[in-house]
Amino acid sequence: MAFLNKEIRDGDNQDLTEERRTATFDTDKMAEVIYGSEKLARRRREISHAVSRIPELADSRPLPFLDRFEKVTEGTRKLSVLDRHLAELIDVNDNGEALHLYHEVMGMEGHPLALHEVMFVPALIGQASDEQYEKWLGRAKRREIIGCYAQTELGHGSNLRKLETTATYTPSTQEFILHTPTITALKWWPGALGKSSNYAVVVADLIIKDKSYGPHPFIVQLRDEKTHQPLPGITVGDIGPKMAFNGGDNGYLGFDNFRIPRENLLNRHSRVEADGTYVRPPHAKIGHSAMIRVRSHMATGQGWLLGHALTIAIRYSAVRIQGFLEDKSHEVKVLDYQTQQHRLFPAIARAYAFIFCGFETIRLYDQLILDMNSNGNTSGMADLHALTSGLKSVVTHFVGQGIEQARMACGGHGYSMASYISEIYGVAIGGCTYEGENMVMLLQLARYLVKSVELVKSGKANQLGPMVAYLAVADHKVNLATGPDSYVKMFQYISKRQSWKATEKFLKFMENGDSRDVAWNKTAVELTRASRLHTRLYIMETFIRRVESVTDIPVKSALTDLLNLHLNYELLDVASYALEDGFMSSNQMDFIKNQLYSSLEKIRPNAVSLVDSFQFSDMQLRSVLGRRDGHVYQNLFDWAKSSPLNKTDVLPSVTQYLKPMMEKAKL
Numbered sequence: 001m002a003f004l005n006k007e008i009r010d011g012d013n014q015d016l017t018e019e020r021r022t023a024t025f026d027t028d029k030m031a032e033v034i035y036g037s038e039k040l041a042r043r044r045r046e047i048s049h050a051v052s053r054i055p056e057l058a059d060s061r062p063l064p065f066l067d068r069f070e071k072v073t074e075g076t077r078k079l080s081v082l083d084r085h086l087a088e089l090i091d092v093n094d095n096g097e098a099l100h101l102y103h104e105v106m107g108m109e110g111h112p113l114a115l116h117e118v119m120f121v122p123a124l125i126g127q128a129s130d131e132q133y134e135k136w137l138g139r140a141k142r143r144e145i146i147g148c149y150a151q152t153e154l155g156h157g158s159n160l161r162k163l164e165t166t167a168t169y170t171p172s173t174q175e176f177i178l179h180t181p182t183i184t185a186l187k188w189w190p191g192a193l194g195k196s197s198n199y200a201v202v203v204a205d206l207i208i209k210d211k212s213y214g215p216h217p218f219i220v221q222l223r224d225e226k227t228h229q230p231l232p233g234i235t236v237g238d239i240g241p242k243m244a245f246n247g248g249d250n251g252y253l254g255f256d257n258f259r260i261p262r263e264n265l266l267n268r269h270s271r272v273e274a275d276g277t278y279v280r281p282p283h284a285k286i287g288h289s290a291m292i293r294v295r296s297h298m299a300t301g302q303g304w305l306l307g308h309a310l311t312i313a314i315r316y317s318a319v320r321i322q323g324f325l326e327d328k329s330h331e332v333k334v335l336d337y338q339t340q341q342h343r344l345f346p347a348i349a350r351a352y353a354f355i356f357c358g359f360e361t362i363r364l365y366d367q368l369i370l371d372m373n374s375n376g377n378t379s380g381m382a383d384l385h386a387l388t389s390g391l392k393s394v395v396t397h398f399v400g401q402g403i404e405q406a407r408m409a410c411g412g413h414g415y416s417m418a419s420y421i422s423e424i425y426g427v428a429i430g431g432c433t434y435e436g437e438n439m440v441m442l443l444q445l446a447r448y449l450v451k452s453v454e455l456v457k458s459g460k461a462n463q464l465g466p467m468v469a470y471l472a473v474a475d476h477k478v479n480l481a482t483g484p485d486s487y488v489k490m491f492q493y494i495s496k497r498q499s500w501k502a503t504e505k506f507l508k509f510m511e512n513g514d515s516r517d518v519a520w521n522k523t524a525v526e527l528t529r530a531s532r533l534h535t536r537l538y539i540m541e542t543f544i545r546r547v548e549s550v551t552d553i554p555v556k557s558a559l560t561d562l563l564n565l566h567l568n569y570e571l572l573d574v575a576s577y578a579l580e581d582g583f584m585s586s587n588q589m590d591f592i593k594n595q596l597y598s599s600l601e602k603i604r605p606n607a608v609s610l611v612d613s614f615q616f617s618d619m620q621l622r623s624v625l626g627r628r629d630g631h632v633y634q635n636l637f638d639w640a641k642s643s644p645l646n647k648t649d650v651l652p653s654v655t656q657y658l659k660p661m662m663e664k665a666k667l
């Protein structure tokens, strides 16, 4: 009989195999939905397989045993091996294939090209003119030069208007002089800046004839192309170890009156003429488009990170046997406990939801860029900025929570780096900070929500965009038993009520004499709540849309179970907003809880297959607990034995310090 779960192999842990036999859908078909196409899902498997046949691409040792220097070296080594094999492994023009290959081989701990692909090249594509494409883009794509995105400074990251690095135009030589006037003006944090990059897109305050025009992007050569030495006038280095990304070289950068030609201002949208005349961009914030791009891609990327942690935790929970249920002669899989399911299954649903929502958002971003580049239409920018600001914040926060629950769900072994979950956590929660600190970004979305409510209040509801149209819809009681749409309606009610309440509160403070900024700050917590609700609503709606569009019936049915779990879990989590004014009844609340518990039971037989469907290879997971074959214990023992501390039975530190202490105590 053909197994629906394609992960079953002879010799695997029997408990895991038993789980895989209960799959009600084909995991290859589910992978097609997760990765967006049959081709990409298949190519991922083929690429993983091809990589496994090139021994030099394997980690030379488990990464947790490597120190920082070794991690950086190991990443760079693999990159150079990869470079030799690139064309045979992937279609180099296919982004999806390239992304998978990098995840597979390089892992998630950072490497010299990490920001080159994610921000440097996209910043050039979005901000450089055709002449600048000619000069730099080809070289960057061929990796003749390696670049990063240097915006954040020691003193400022969130408030871009106060960046201190200056780019002062000198008409006599037609150059910009880049300068770091204070210690706080040092660029600080950019990935791959410290040691790897020889170029950067540098964001600096453009100054012409003593007038500041705000942050603008410049392409800047940092190091000699032959010797890789920093150029005179450039101070550059690594900022030291971090919570994660320790295979990467986040860096600092200072300029001492460093001159670059006028052509180095990325000038697709704004320019400085030879005489110093400034030509404005079509939209004031167009320089922020590289950030919008990363934010648009974050939901899928983060969903996959959550998927990593859950693959580990769910597989392990099927292998870990401990305690009893009915039959006192056999211990059970910890996956059978309701608390374990409640800890993990809603997170599986979220991982799927974030991935689907991310795909939809990326399509919106691609459309925006198309519109901007083809006819200069920037009208969608504000909407997408608001949406992606909320999305990156909500998703990264929940992904962090979900990964941490996955770690705890693995008990003691989850705490070992053999599980690799702490590394995934460190990487994922970086996303709460980079690309805009979460609170700051939630407040950006709140500006949009407040403006939308103000439109409704002033009788201009017809001007609302489709995503906020619900803010003007009248309230009607909801019958939750009628399916997903009723959940959406209930959620809309909650989200709308919070946006209105927060707006009214904000306006009231102003009526009572507070300035806009002070009133805003006094309402900020309520505003961020409105933003979270709005974003969760959007995620819910995209999840429903995606499930509705699936054609494979068994896959659709398994996804519907996940969707139902998601709807009930989400609504329960925010129910207090609708309970407090009696819009939701306590009967409805009980209904939601019962639906939630029955969803857990429905999902239980498919749990392992739902995470197997991510089709992460063992190499990609890098987790002893999460191995596909489920052989956890012997491998944990082998992993521990490989610890450098176990090279000798008696450590020098024992001989030198511990022994004398014990000897002295004996006297």
Ligand SMILES: CC(C)(COP(=O)(O)OP(=O)(O)OC[C@H]1O[C@@H](n2cnc3c(N)ncnc32)[C@H](O)[C@@H]1OP(=O)(O)O)[C@@H](O)C(=O)NCCC(=O)NCCSC(=O)CCCC(=O)O
Binding pocket: 118, 119, 149, 151, 152, 157, 158, 159, 160, 161, 191, 285, 286, 288, 289, 291, 292, 294, 381, 382, 385, 386, 433, 434, 435, 436, 437, 440, 444, 447, 448
């Ligand atoms: C918080 C803001 C958005 C504020 O921007 P601002 O220019 O100071 O705005 P303001 O004058 O207060 O006015 C706000 C207004 O500007 C609009 N706006 C702001 N950004 C955009 C945009 N992208 N598109 C369209 N509109 C935008 C907002 O909607 C506001 O509009 P409004 O006044 O409400 O009509 C900005 O400072 C910001 O984005 N800060 C976060 C910095 C950040 O994300 N840094 C990322 C560095 S790179 C990085 O971390 C890479 C890591 C990647 C990796 O490791 O993978």
Ligand SMILES: Cc1cc2nc3c(=O)[nH]c(=O)nc-3n(C[C@H](O)[C@H](O)[C@H](O)COP(=O)(O)OP(=O)(O)OC[C@H]3O[C@@H](n4cnc5c(N)ncnc54)[C@H](O)[C@@H]3O)c2cc1C
Binding pocket: 115, 149, 150, 151, 152, 155, 156, 157, 158, 159, 188, 189, 190, 191, 245, 250, 430, 433, 434, 435, 436, 437, 438, 439, 440, 443
């Ligand atoms: C792993 C990692 C990789 C990074 N990579 C890059 C990179 O490649 N290139 C780059 O340029 N930068 C990079 N950064 C920097 C990153 O983008 C910034 O750290 C980030 O934008 C946050 O800014 P900040 O550090 O100034 O935080 P701060 O703004 O100082 O945040 C501190 C606190 O102040 C609060 N706060 C700040 N402003 C407000 C406000 N207006 N209202 C309410 N609360 C506020 C925040 O909510 C937060 O709680 C990276 C950072 C990390 C951690």
